Amino acid sequence: MVPKYSSSRENYVKAIFHLQEIHGTVTTNDVASEMQTRPASVTDMLKKLKAQKLLLYEKYKGFKLNTEGRKVALQIIRKHRLWEFFLVEKLRFGWDEVHEIAEELEHISSKKLIDRLDEFLGFPKTDPHGDPIPDSQGRYTISRQVDLLNLPVNQIAEVSSIGDQSVEILELLNHKHIALGTRLEVKKKFAFDNSLELKIKNQSTVTISEHVAKNVFVKYDDE
Amino acid sequence: MVPKYSSSRENYVKAIFHLQEIHGTVTTNDVASEMQTRPASVTDMLKKLKAQKLLLYEKYKGFKLNTEGRKVALQIIRKHRLWEFFLVEKLRFGWDEVHEIAEELEHISSKKLIDRLDEFLGFPKTDPHGDPIPDSQGRYTISRQVDLLNLPVNQIAEVSSIGDQSVEILELLNHKHIALGTRLEVKKKFAFDNSLELKIKNQSTVTISEHVAKNVFVKYDDE
DNA sequence: AATAAAATTTAGACAAATCTAAAAAATAAA
DNA sequence: TTTATTTTTTAGATTTGTCTAAATTTTATT
Ligand SMILES: [Mn+2]
Ligand SMILES: [Mn+2]
Ligand SMILES: [Mn+2]
Ligand SMILES: [Mn+2]
Numbered sequence: 001m002v003p004k005y006s007s008s009r010e011n012y013v014k015a016i017f018h019l020q021e022i023h024g025t026v027t028t029n030d031v032a033s034e035m036q037t038r039p040a041s042v043t044d045m046l047k048k049l050k051a052q053k054l055l056l057y058e059k060y061k062g063f064k065l066n067t068e069g070r071k072v073a074l075q076i077i078r079k080h081r082l083w084e085f086f087l088v089e090k091l092r093f094g095w096d097e098v099h100e101i102a103e104e105l106e107h108i109s110s111k112k113l114i115d116r117l118d119e120f121l122g123f124p125k126t127d128p129h130g131d132p133i134p135d136s137q138g139r140y141t142i143s144r145q146v147d148l149l150n151l152p153v154n155q156i157a158e159v160s161s162i163g164d165q166s167v168e169i170l171e172l173l174n175h176k177h178i179a180l181g182t183r184l185e186v187k188k189k190f191a192f193d194n195s196l197e198l199k200i201k202n203q204s205t206v207t208i209s210e211h212v213a214k215n216v217f218v219k220y221d222d223e
Numbered sequence: 224m225v226p227k228y229s230s231s232r233e234n235y236v237k238a239i240f241h242l243q244e245i246h247g248t249v250t251t252n253d254v255a256s257e258m259q260t261r262p263a264s265v266t267d268m269l270k271k272l273k274a275q276k277l278l279l280y281e282k283y284k285g286f287k288l289n290t291e292g293r294k295v296a297l298q299i300i301r302k303h304r305l306w307e308f309f310l311v312e313k314l315r316f317g318w319d320e321v322h323e324i325a326e327e328l329e330h331i332s333s334k335k336l337i338d339r340l341d342e343f344l345g346f347p348k349t350d351p352h353g354d355p356i357p358d359s360q361g362r363y364t365i366s367r368q369v370d371l372l373n374l375p376v377n378q379i380a381e382v383s384s385i386g387d388q389s390v391e392i393l394e395l396l397n398h399k400h401i402a403l404g405t406r407l408e409v410k411k412k413f414a415f416d417n418s419l420e421l422k423i424k425n426q427s428t429v430t431i432s433e434h435v436a437k438n439v440f441v442k443y444d445d446e
Numbered sequence: 447a448a449t450a451a452a453a454t455t456t457a458g459a460c461a462a463a464t465c466t467a468a469a470a471a472a473t474a475a476a
Numbered sequence: 477t478t479t480a481t482t483t484t485t486t487a488g489a490t491t492t493g494t495c496t497a498a499a500t501t502t503t504a505t506t
Pocket of ligand 1: 011102103104106107
């Protein structure tokens with residue numbers, strides 16, 4: 001079972017996929033900073049991905065994944081998120097410590113393994129950070145959600161995903177007892193710095209900054 | 224979590240460990256044929272492993288792992304066998320299809336992951352092929368066992384491990400309904416070619432060659 | 447002991463992935 | 477529309493792991 005693409009190539013494909021989801025178009029510098037590497041290294045890799053027919057790329061003219069490239073990206077994302085789910089649900093890891101490990105596990109090549117894992121986990125729809133898990137054909141659905149800055153005051157809602165997934169923000173949220181599935185409501189908005197006071201169900205009241213609020217997404221039933 | 228050793232180095236350490244368990248001393252050609260590579264490549268790697276202080280090596284004088292090298296080898300073997308157990312027990316893989324996948328999974332670096340997996344699996348003592356799983360300190364026990372050629376006629380015994388672990392022999396054993404834990408007895412030994420006739424509990428009688436018999440190990444209570 | 451055969455190592459090359467420094471192209475500012 | 481700045485690419489190295497072919501050392505055979 002020889003892997004079709006090296007781990008390095010897979011990491012590039014995944015990074016490009018995420019960047020083009022957000023910005024539509026992707027730049028060499030974006031990829032370099034996202035991947036903690038040098039622009040020259042990115043250019044080198046772009047040529048290889050183009051040669052492998054995963055990427056539409058003309059030098060100096062920008063680039064994006066083609067259909068095959070997106071398909072590859074979605075399979076890696078599927079593996080990443082299923083492993084994260086496994087680590088949290090079965091091995092009792094915290095949601096803030098699984099990303100790094102999944103970064104390695106996502107490169108295990110067996111398709112049968114990942115489909116069996118999916119089944120074993122009960123075909124979960126979202127990972128521990130609330131992100132959708134593509135099915136074995138790469139299909140997934142995104143549920144409508146709103147960040148905390150845009151949640152009406154006194155509207156009870158449920159945390160459904162986190163934008164920034166750095167260890168730093170996850171650590172902060174952990175400390176304040178905010179996790180996926182947590183039910184909460186905004187009690188007060190301070191116009192001065194856009195900080196918020198939250199009432200967390202069955203917990204005390206906490207304050208969060210605008211920066212944090214922007215990265216916490218919730219779902220709620222608006223009637 | 225940067226891995227200390229590359230997958231390639233880990234594969235070499237593991238191969239050397241297995242060879243020195245069997246033969247006491249290891250040769251360049253042994254490693255080359257075990258790993259499907261060239262003697263020159265082995266020599267190259269020996270120098271690297273020596274520089275990394277995992278190996279005692281003087282050129283032309285043979286080599287073996289030092290204490291640190293053995294420790295590393297046992298951790299890789301631990302991971303390999305725990306993942307094999309997981310694949311068979313939790314994901315319903317056949318015992319003859321897990322080796323290849325574990326060959327990749329054994330290189331995932333997180334120590335916490337493997338200790339949590341061990342716990343999740345209930346601290347199993349042996350893998351699906353009957354081989355002992357080292358604990359987190361690298362300790363393990365080997366139970367006394369005998370191959371089928373040396374099992375007394377009419378002595379009921381339980382299959383406890385398989386010597387050769389090629390897909391070919393596992394396929395053959397599968398076909399004849401011989402698996403780990405199978406209870407059986409030798410009914411007849413043919414001196415001509417050392418073939419055996421076995422009675423498998425709750426099954427029909429089957430014939431196996433000397434080659435197969437040498438690779439099937441069993442445990443039994445001798446009073 | 448001399449020679450032949452086998453095992454092992456070295457020399458030199460190559461592919462993959464990365465880097466630094468410099469050049470080229472595109473974009474922004476004056 | 478020149479000039480300056482930023483972005484991107486190229487040129488040339490380096491590291492890791494592998495290979496073939498040739499040289500060296502060890503071991504086995506006359
Ligand atoms: Mn990765
Ligand atoms: Mn995630
Ligand atoms: Mn391996
Ligand atoms: Mn095994």
